Amino acid sequence: MINSSSSFVLIVDDNPTNLSILSKTLKSANYKIRMAVDGEEALAMVAYAHPDLILLDVQMPKMDGFEACRRLQADPATQGIPIIFMTALADTENKIQGLSLGAVDYITKPFEPQEVLARVKVHWRLKQLADTLEQRVAQRTDELEKAQLQLVHQEKLSTLGQLVAGVAHEINNPIACVVGNVSAVEDSINDLFDLIDLYRQQFPEPGPTIEASLNTIDLEYLREDLPKLVKSMKDGGDRIVSISQSLRTFSRADSDKKQKFNLAEGIDSTVLILRHRLKANNLRPAIEVIANYGDVPEINCFPGQLNQVFMNILANAIDALDAACVGRTYEELEADPGRIIISTSRSIDLSTVKISIKDNGYGIPNSVKSRIFDHLFTTKEVGKGTGLGLAIAKSIVEETHNGKLICHSAVGEGTEFAIELPV
Ligand SMILES: Nc1ncnc2c1ncn2[C@@H]1O[C@H](COP(=O)(O)OP(=O)(O)O)[C@@H](O)[C@H]1O
Ligand SMILES: [Mg+2]
Missing domain, CATH: 3.40.50.2300 (Response regulator)
Structure with a gap:
């Protein structure tokens, strides 16, 4: 004061x-x-x-x-x-x-001058102590709030992580069974077609009942279409396997120890989880995600928490790109679609890695920029924004991992979040 x-x-x-x-x-x-x-x-x-x-x-x-x-x-x-x-x-x-x-x-x-001095000195000192104490209390309260926020968040993350990992694990066996048997089904179908061919050769005139049935099922069409159907089932199954793998990577239950972590895998799994938000919809074409991964070593970290950071930043980028569509036609947007560019690189002295996540949305006005990392600061409507995403991301990057989270943004030029982590 x-x-x-x-x-x-x-x-x-x-x-x-x-x-x-x-x-x-x-x-x-x-x-x-x-x-x-x-x-x-x-x-x-x-x-x-x-x-x-x-x-x-x-x-x-x-x-x-x-x-x-x-x-x-x-x-x-x-x-x-x-x-x-x-x-x-x-x-x-x-x-x-x-x-x-x-x-x-x-x-x-x-x-009595000595008495005046003695009393003034005592109360002067008491006042200083009270002021310092007040400051300390304010500071500690602030620290406590942050710690509490992080605890709540970690708790949620770990519960959610366990749930997701559990679901992914449960899906694994049945889907492996489906995918694994598709080739066998393919073989059997081919065998059956061969057998039908053989019948036709041996009995070119099977009689009216069989003729009628052949017509009803349209054998020629079936023979073309069935392998395609099976192939799409196989593709779908493969897709589920990769989603389930990504979910497990994403939700890697955080132990209290740091683990070696491949950043590119983490980012890919996060992007995959956000895929439904990237897809084209009736307001805009799909958002392009371009990943340029540099030659970056695995780093020692809490993978689940870093994935949460990627998630928070990517979700904000998607929000910003969605907002940037307002008032533009589909054709305009197709000519200049929303884009998120992700890149990783290593510093020249090899001591840090940098992950950059850049969008071509509207950017952040200067008046907002100084506050984006504040708890509960949001420019989004009630129910949409919580104002916690970047506060959490900053504390995970800077406090838990001793790194840096920096935002570069200019209105009209988009936004870049740069995460720097020590190797
Ligand atoms: N990529 C971005 N482009 C534009 N504004 C952003 C971007 N990322 C964050 N912001 C701004 O920072 C604010 C705080 O973000 P965040 O802490 O994640 O909270 P929330 O997303 O819930 O609003 C957002 O409300 C938005 O105004
Ligand atoms: Mg957010």
Whole structure:
């Protein structure tokens, strides 16, 4: 609140002799001094700059010390400034009233310079300690909030990860059975067709019942179409196998130890999970994803968490590209489709790897850019944005992995998020 260069003691007294003695005493101990001659002037000075301590006389013209004290205590901005009353030695009633109004202490007239100094010193120090404590508490609260956020997030991630990994695992056996048997089905179908051919050769005239049945099932068409059907079933099965593998890569349950991780595999699995959002729809053509993976070593990290980072950044890019479609025709968009370019590279001194995720959306205005990593900051409508994605990504990259997450963006030019991780 107050920096040390502006810290000073405010002495309020209508008696010039008192002012002079006090200010000399305090100056000799290197305190900075301001002076006021009544309550009103004191309040005006406090409003202008907060002192670290106030020495306040009781009896003064215009506004007395009690009233000034009452007002200072009533204002949250000045409540914390310690006030020491100055009263006559025998004036017990005034001392009590001053203390009950919130003063921290009193000194008695005539002044004893050593006593004044000792009391001012104690309360000055207490004030410094209280301020530091307040700062610490604020700082710790902030740290706690962050830690809590990360805990909640990790908890969710691990539950979700286990679920997904479990599902992927369960799918594995049945789908392996389907895919594995397709070739056998293909062979059997071919055998059956061969057999039919053989029948036709041996019995060119099978009679009206069989003729009729052949016509109904349209054998020639069947013979062309069935292998295609089987092939598409096989392709579908292969696709499920790769999705299930990706889900397992993506959700690699995070242990408390770091593991070796192939970044390209992680990114690919994340892109695959977001595939449904990349596909063409009635508002826009498909979003192109171009991946240029450099020669990057496996890195030691928490894979599940890094995948979460890729996910958060990619999902934002897709949101931005969706938003950029508004007001443009399908033809315009086809000529200049949404694009996400992902690349990985290694720094020249080989100490870090960089992952860049770049979109050609609208970019981020400067007024927004400074806040995108803040907790709960979102420009999206309620229910769509949580404002947590980038806060989580930043804490995973920078705190958990000692890396850097940087955003480069200019309106009209798109946005790039660069993740730098130590190898
Ligand atoms: N690729 C991007 N293009 C444009 N704006 C972005 C991009 N990524 C993030 N932002 C901005 O940063 C904000 C915060 O992102 P995030 O923390 O993920 O929260 P949310 O996505 O829930 O809004 C977004 O609301 C958006 O304004
Ligand atoms: Mg987001």
